[in-house]
């Protein structure tokens with residue numbers, strides 16, 4: 001077991017598997033096509049400050065995840081977010097408080113995955129395009145044609161449609177991953193130098209192109225100025241407008257926001273749009289993780305469970321558990 005284990009994807013699922021395997025004394029090597037870790041929990045640095053364009057917050061319901069969250073909170077990587085919650089239905093905005101605990105990374109969402117990554121070995125800006133088994137070991141090939149290896153085992157921790165393409169050595173796993181539909185989401189950030197005159201800090205939206213909006217400065221550790229908002233379009237709207245130019249997406253979602261928020265919304269001083277092609281699985285599954293333990297090939301990610309941060313973390317734990325079970 002001195003030969004390292006390759007983990008493709010440094011989102012929360014890949015990092016969950018990586019930390020569990022490292023704690024068990026195994027060596028891992030992470031690869032990510034992005035410039036940093038976090039995947040859909042990443043935060044973007046912008047002229048309007050750090051923006052959480054993907055996951056907005058997360059809840060913890062599973063006992064093991066609750067314990068992990070408590071530890072991360074004690075480490076100062078997370079804090080509870082207590083927004084003034086609203087809902088908008090049929091154009092009617094109303095307060096919608098509840099008692100649910102919601103957590104965010106501080107000072108930005110990506111703080112959690114950055115801290116989990118710590119000093120683990122990782123190669124960024126490296127898109128893996130092929131995973132194959134040689135005579136004895138696994139090898140990876142990246143988009144520049146460079147090979148990486150040898151590896152004793154491989155964990156693929158990326159969205160299902162992308163995972164399917166790397167799982168050809170295990171056709172059953174590839175078929176399962178290929179059967180998972182993932183929905184897109186357009187995410188827009190708007191920043192206003194003068195704060196908007198509204199008490200809303202988070203809002204679940206129905207009957208609109210939007211399905212969620214959040215006020216960045218209401219999250220712990222964020223800067224108060226400018227007044228930055230993140231708007232998420234519904235998956236249905238995002239699918240219908242998948243190839244709309246960014247400027248048009250910003251304008252249409254800004255208008256939807258102005259219609260529902262109940263106060264004057266001037267032109268934004270800063271705006272950006274980001275398209276998440278594989279934002280969330282169309283439905284939840286109960287697989288935990290996919291494994292061909294004899295081959296030493298594993299797949300995990302939110303799509304194996306609930307399609308949320310919690311599901312992704314649990315899936316990474318399950319991939320690691322199944323690998324360790326077979327390794328002993």
Ligand SMILES: Cc1cc2nc3c(=O)[nH]c(=O)nc-3n(C[C@H](O)[C@H](O)[C@H](O)COP(=O)(O)OP(=O)(O)OC[C@H]3O[C@@H](n4cnc5c(N)ncnc54)[C@H](O)[C@@H]3O)c2cc1C
Pocket residue numbers: 008009010011012013014031032033034037038039040041053054055056057058059126127128129157158159162185187232276278279280300301302303307308309310312
């Ligand atoms: C807009 C949006 C809002 C969301 N809101 C919430 C929320 O409020 N609460 C919640 O709980 N969840 C939310 N989610 C879902 C949550 O973000 C995901 O469930 C979770 O982050 C998925 O983690 P993951 O590790 O499975 O995948 P990812 O985060 O997608 O990580 C996969 C990683 O693999 C890398 N990668 C992909 N292909 C390759 C390749 N070929 N080679 C190398 N690297 C590769 C990617 O760069 C990425 O870093 C949201 C998601 C989106 C998009």
Ligand SMILES: NC(=O)C1=CN([C@@H]2O[C@H](COP(=O)(O)OP(=O)(O)OC[C@H]3O[C@@H](n4cnc5c(N)ncnc54)[C@H](OP(=O)(O)O)[C@@H]3O)[C@@H](O)[C@H]2O)CC=C1
Pocket residue numbers: 057058059085086087096097098100185204205212232279280307308
């Ligand atoms: N956009 C994506 O790609 C994407 C979004 N995801 C969203 O992530 C959160 C997380 O879900 P979780 O179950 O962890 O959180 P909640 O319990 O806060 O929300 C679950 C849904 O329940 C409804 N809800 C919850 N609280 C309220 C409230 N106070 N008032 C009204 N409604 C509430 C709401 O559903 P509807 O909008 O009513 O359909 C919440 O969505 C969650 O928001 C996901 O949508 C996850 C993955 C990808």
